[in-house]
Amino acid sequence: QVHLQESGPGLVKPSQTLSLTCSLSGDSISSGNYYWNWIRQRPGKGLEWIGYVFHTGATHYSPSLESRLTVSVDTSSNTFSLRLTSVTAADTAVYYCARAAFDPFSRYFDSWGPGTLVTVSS
Amino acid sequence: EIVLTQSPDTLSLSPGERATLSCRASQSLGTRFLAWYQQKSGRTPRLLIYGAFTRATGIPDRFSGSGSGTDFTLTITRLEPEDSAVYYCQHYSNQLPWTFGQGTQVEIK
Numbered sequence: 001q002v003h004l005q006e007s008g009p010g011l012v013k014p015s016q017t018l019s020l021t022c023s024l025s026g027d028s029i030s031s032g033n034y035y036w037n038w039i040r041q042r043p044g045k046g047l048e049w050i051g052y053v054f055h056t057g058a059t060h061y062s063p064s065l066e067s068r069l070t071v072s073v074d075t076s077s078n079t080f081s082l083r084l085t086s087v088t089a090a091d092t093a094v095y096y097c098a099r100a101a102f103d104p105f106s107r108y109f110d111s112w113g114p115g116t117l118v119t120v121s122s
Numbered sequence: 123e124i125v126l127t128q129s130p131d132t133l134s135l136s137p138g139e140r141a142t143l144s145c146r147a148s149q150s151l152g153t154r155f156l157a158w159y160q161q162k163s164g165r166t167p168r169l170l171i172y173g174a175f176t177r178a179t180g181i182p183d184r185f186s187g188s189g190s191g192t193d194f195t196l197t198i199t200r201l202e203p204e205d206s207a208v209y210y211c212q213h214y215s216n217q218l219p220w221t222f223g224q225g226t227q228v229e230i231k
Contacts, residue, residue, distance in 0.1 A: 047222040107214035108157035108172040
């Protein structure tokens with residue numbers, strides 16, 4: 001059974017860079033069967049898809065975050081990461097990692113990490 | 123970007139009643155590219171329905187999905203107290219970005 005786990009600082013200062021890692025167990029990123037995604041949820045708000053990375057390193061980002069966002073993969077450690085630059089209070093959110101199948105008919109999010117709260121504050 | 127609009131924002135019903143949640147897409151999603159998730163307070167979202175009407179593993183048959191094109195529905199029959207949650211629809215068509223609806227809060231009286 002697949003397990004995803006987010007990790008990273010819970011507090012980031014404004015204008016700095018938010019960096020998170022998602023560790024995967026029970027599956028291999030190198031299998032090429034899934035897209036590996038980041039999704040966030042601002043306090044009291046809905047879900048927002050941020051972007052994904054494929055095992056090849058190919059990415060696709062939300063247009064609203066594209067200029068500040070990098071999502072990368074490390075197949076040797078079976079992890080993928082998010083890097084968001086120039087953060088503001090509006091980036092305060094619970095950040096989830098999740099997987100979506102490569103099959104175009106199955107690209108729903110079937111497994112999620114528990115989420116990690118990142119607060120942007122000085 | 124495909125915009126998903128859910129209605130109503132909040133639904134307050136008694137145990138045993140039926141809940142009908144709507145999700146309308148700004149562009150056609152065909153019959154396959156729509157999922158529903160349940161998120162209980164403070165918890166991670168859980169996949170309920172994919173392909174508009176297929177229940178995910180372990181989801182009770184009280185939950186059913188229907189619809190196609192731009193109009194989709196999640197129906198919860200015989201509501202139980204544990205069904206109190208926010209429900210989100212999400213599209214996963216090849217037209218990125220993938221987006222979620224704003225959510226419908228289901229309250230059990």
